[in-house]
Amino acid sequence: MKIVFLDAATLGATSLEPIARLGELVTWPTSTPEEALERVRDAEILIVNKVKVTEALLNAAPKLRLICEAATGVNNIDVAAAERRGIPVRNVAGYSTESVVQVTFTLLLSLVGKPERYDAEVKDLTYSRSGLFTDVRTPFSELDGKTIGIVGMGTIGSRVAAVATAFGMKVIYYSTSGTSHCKTYPSVSLETLLRESDIISIHAPLNARTNGMIRAAELRQMKPTALIINLGRGGIVDEADLADAISKGVIAGAGLDVYTAEPLPEDHPLLHTAHPERLRFTPHIGWTSAEALVRLVEGIADNIRKPF
8 A cells, every 4th residue: 555645844844654654654855736636646545735736636546545634623725526436534533622722822831931032131141230229120921810702613723712711811702604603711702702702812713714814904903901812823914914013013022833825935024024023933833842743643643544
């Protein structure tokens, strides 16, 4: 059984041994659309992360019996085209929940706690030469008593809510699907969430309901002291409008792990704001803790083991 992984570099140095034990595994670090057409010709099982599985790719893979998504979202795969050929598409859900939650609070705590500033002050000897045992020039902020508004109260959003509660925060949420299935915390309108939240944390998928959901008008409804964190998908927050809001002080800051274009282009407005100190970025690593990547590989192997 030939297993072809078209963009294995997306999993870094994580061992693929659980998959390799199941057949002849051929890995490619990355694949252009043209390269992918050649590389799938003998594939019986195809693994992809971001490579697009199109009608043309499926036509080039006459032996293909299973497509495994090395992630949760399958929007890079033409699922309907695969179904017409009787080829199942299997993803891995839930492997990165704790990883995403941890990165959410890494960004948030960096914004409110200013650890980079304090660390630099000690290392560059400013503290040593200050003559004081402390620095109270720019105090950090507490999370206790603040309101966090969560956009998307799914598995990840629920875990963010639980951690926020442990910090003493008040939790409200907006259901992007309109179902408001979670009864543990108050479900509110988007307008109420924008108006009342000290921190907005986004954990929703990108779809017709969420694409461009937060633009300049919505950012203006937020408190000027508020922060916005996005670990959902790029495109939910209009990035040009966010850059403008940061430059003009409409909101206090933002932390982002996801972007409309990835990697982020060098001329992107978010990289050229008037107040870069109000922004924290991570390069779409919310899903990539060492433990999450191991769980992901094991999940892919499990998907191959199931009958298809």
